[in-house]
Amino acid sequence: MSYITLNSAKLTHNFTFLDRLFAAHHIDWAIVGKLLCGNEQFLRVLLKISDTEICDSRLSNLQVIKKISPQTTTIYIKPPAKRLVKDIVEFADVSFNTEIQTLAALSDEAVRQDKVHRVVLMVEMGELREGIMVQNMVRFYAQVSEMPNLEVVGLGTNLNCLNGILPDREKLIALKQCKEVLEEKFGHRIPFISGGSSVTVPLIFRGEVPPGINHFRVGETLFFGTDVYGDTLISGMYSDVFTLTAEIIELREKPKLPSGLAGTNLTGEKPVYPDEDRDRTSVRAIVDIGLLDIDHKNIAPILPGISIIGASSDMLILDLDTNSAGYKVGDTIEFRMNYMAVLRAMNSDYVDKNVVSRIAAPDLRILQNMN
Numbered sequence: 001m002s003y004i005t006l007n008s009a010k011l012t013h014n015f016t017f018l019d020r021l022f023a024a025h026h027i028d029w030a031i032v033g034k035l036l037c038g039n040e041q042f043l044r045v046l047l048k049i050s051d052t053e054i055c056d057s058r059l060s061n062l063q064v065i066k067k068i069s070p071q072t073t074t075i076y077i078k079p080p081a082k083r084l085v086k087d088i089v090e091f092a093d094v095s096f097n098t099e100i101q102t103l104a105a106l107s108d109e110a111v112r113q114d115k116v117h118r119v120v121l122m123v124e125m126g127e128l129r130e131g132i133m134v135q136n137m138v139r140f141y142a143q144v145s146e147m148p149n150l151e152v153v154g155l156g157t158n159l160n161c162l163n164g165i166l167p168d169r170e171k172l173i174a175l176k177q178c179k180e181v182l183e184e185k186f187g188h189r190i191p192f193i194s195g196g197s198s199v200t201v202p203l204i205f206r207g208e209v210p211p212g213i214n215h216f217r218v219g220e221t222l223f224f225g226t227d228v229y230g231d232t233l234i235s236g237m238y239s240d241v242f243t244l245t246a247e248i249i250e251l252r253e254k255p256k257l258p259s260g261l262a263g264t265n266l267t268g269e270k271p272v273y274p275d276e277d278r279d280r281t282s283v284r285a286i287v288d289i290g291l292l293d294i295d296h297k298n299i300a301p302i303l304p305g306i307s308i309i310g311a312s313s314d315m316l317i318l319d320l321d322t323n324s325a326g327y328k329v330g331d332t333i334e335f336r337m338n339y340m341a342v343l344r345a346m347n348s349d350y351v352d353k354n355v356v357s358r359i360a361a362p363d364l365r366i367l368q369n370m371n
Helices: 008-024 040-049 059-068 082-091 100-113 134-144 169-186 198-205 220-224 339-346 361-370
Strands: 003-007 028-032 053-056 073-076 094-097 117-122 150-156 192-196 215-218 242-255 281-287 299-301 307-311 316-319 332-337 352-356
Touching: 003 008, 003 339, 008 028, 008 040, 008 198, 008 220, 008 352, 028 220, 040 059, 040 352, 053 059, 059 073, 059 082, 082 100, 094 100, 100 117, 100 134, 100 150, 117 134, 134 150, 134 169, 150 169, 150 215, 169 192, 169 198, 192 198, 198 215, 198 220, 215 220, 220 339, 242 339, 299 307, 332 339
Parallel strands: 003 352, 028 053, 028 215, 053 073, 073 094, 094 117, 117 150, 150 192, 192 215
Antiparallel strands: 003 242, 242 281, 242 332, 281 316, 299 332, 307 316
16 A cells, blocks of 8 residues: 655755744744644644644644643634534634624534633635635624634634735735724724735745734645745755655556547546657656556656656556666655645545654754754
8 A cells, every 4th residue: 555654854854944934033833734634643743843833724633633632722714614613613622704794603502511711713815715805804803803702813814725816015014003003993902913824934034024013824844845936845844745656566668658549548648658758668657656646647656767657546557668777566666745745645545644753854954954
């Protein structure tokens, strides 16, 4: 069976890198752990690194976190469904909200459970996903402030996830001004502006995060070292916290081009083959993972000399050229993974999960550059 490996040492390094960055700018931050899909083994690794605040958009994942680490502050980071309010109040210490009816239901449930439920009100800043329109915020806040057992602890915004709208200083200043208007009008302190996610991290390096933006929610940059804003990597962070390993189940020299009348394949595509491959052969390997587990477009072989030809539901086909590395049946091949590849593999019961805690010598230079 194929498996995904989490390198806890590299994840710890990335966490420390970000933690120092945020501390230097007086910013609190929470880890977005939804990528782990509630996997208890990987969550235990994450919570050992930091058990302060964990965000997720799946209630079942927050339940696992509370079971492992009851003291961790759990944050539900999408507008809750009304049918879930009982469990939201029980398992999420904080929830992100945009609807008065849902907030009223949360208030009623918090009264029933004799708890104070903390809420962040999400503000629309141009991305057109979840968010209250700025011009409606005063009226909205006035209603929420009267609801018993609810405490508004922050304003937040989401950018980049749907329409790719990037954060900038002007949007963050507008969010801060919204907070200031509410505080002045109602006399209530709003402690946090959760104005940042992974895509906002590069603005810290550029000095474009205004004072008062004091909370970030970070997942992708923690796990992949990505500069989401510039679609590149952040120097000093590891991009290979996760790797995928699959076993060779067939290895044969075959023609580079198929033969026969071609229709559409499993995914509805009609492959096009280069003429220069006609009458040529190469060594092909089949490994034991497929479209049920990953999208092959989101992974890449780590070692050179290997290319991905395609995939079916249960098998991934590779071109090894002349097989100069001497692979044989039973050997394994490792792949780099992007965010979507990890997300899909974590959601697959057919991919085993594994943890390692060592950093190979060639990778230690990142640690040396950081210290």
